[in-house]
Amino acid sequence: AQSVTQLDSHVSVSEGTPVLLRCNYSSSYSPSLFWYVQHPNKGLQLLLKYTSAATLVKGINGFEAEFKKSETSFHLTKPSAHMSDAAEYFCVVSDQDYKLSFGAGTTVTVRA
Amino acid sequence: NAGVTQTPKFQVLKTGQSMTLQCAQDMNHNSMYWYRQDPGMGLRLIYYSASEGTTDKGEVPNGYNVSRLNKREFSLRLESAAPSQTSVYFCASRTGGPYEQYFGPGTRLTVT
Numbered sequence: 503a504q505s506v507t508q509l510d511s512h513v514s515v516s517e518g519t520p521v522l523l524r525c526n527y528s529s530s531y532s533p534s535l536f537w538y539v540q541h542p543n544k545g546l547q548l549l550l551k552y553t554s555a556a557t558l559v560k561g562i563n564g565f566e567a568e569f570k571k572s573e574t575s576f577h578l579t580k581p582s583a584h585m586s587d588a589a590e591y592f593c594v595v596s597d598q599d600y601k602l603s604f605g606a607g608t609t610v611t612v613r614a
Numbered sequence: 615n616a617g618v619t620q621t622p623k624f625q626v627l628k629t630g631q632s633m634t635l636q637c638a639q640d641m642n643h644n645s646m647y648w649y650r651q652d653p654g655m656g657l658r659l660i661y662y663s664a665s666e667g668t669t670d671k672g673e674v675p676n677g678y679n680v681s682r683l684n685k686r687e688f689s690l691r692l693e694s695a696a697p698s699q700t701s702v703y704f705c706a707s708r709t710g711g712p713y714e715q716y717f718g719p720g721t722r723l724t725v726t
Contacts, residue, residue, distance in 0.1 A: 506656075511654070536714055538717075544719065544720075545618075545704065545717045545718055545719040545720055546657075546704065546717040547717075548714045548716075551713075551714050553713070592656055592657070599664075600645065601647075601659060601662065602647075602657075602659070602715060604656030604657045604658070605656055606655060606656050607656055
């Protein structure tokens, strides 16, 4: 069985400051991991993915995430937040049959 | 190339009514999925179809049925709607292998 824990339900940052969204996972095999973003009343958009290649993964809009097997973590970061980054973010793990398990989500608020 | 499309966008049902949510993808993907999204719970898998002609239960299948009509279309049916099925429903598709899923814009369903 697999699961995902997003350690913060809500993160508030000032525009121009770094963003850190924390994610821990459990999986009985080598997982694929994803971060998706959902803007209000919209569908989900893929930010980035890890599929057993480089452990530091770069995504769209300046986001990146680092896969740390020893810590079972896949934290998402961005050096400088923009107002348009205000959204809900989901950490997702894929099992060996490629079904996805979602974290509960982290809501990001960006203060001007 | 429209990606994943869903109809309707919004629906209000009375308890006991039935309806079918439609989903289509034009990316020639093999696998298709139905999820529901409830506040604070991320997305939960209802049913999925790994390939044309097959369907399987996900995490929360009770009260739902699905049909994989052809490679493009995957419908979700509520035979007798209940207030507990008030949710936002997302359809997704994926090509083979450990790759990401592509999501539709969602259907917001309210059951009164």
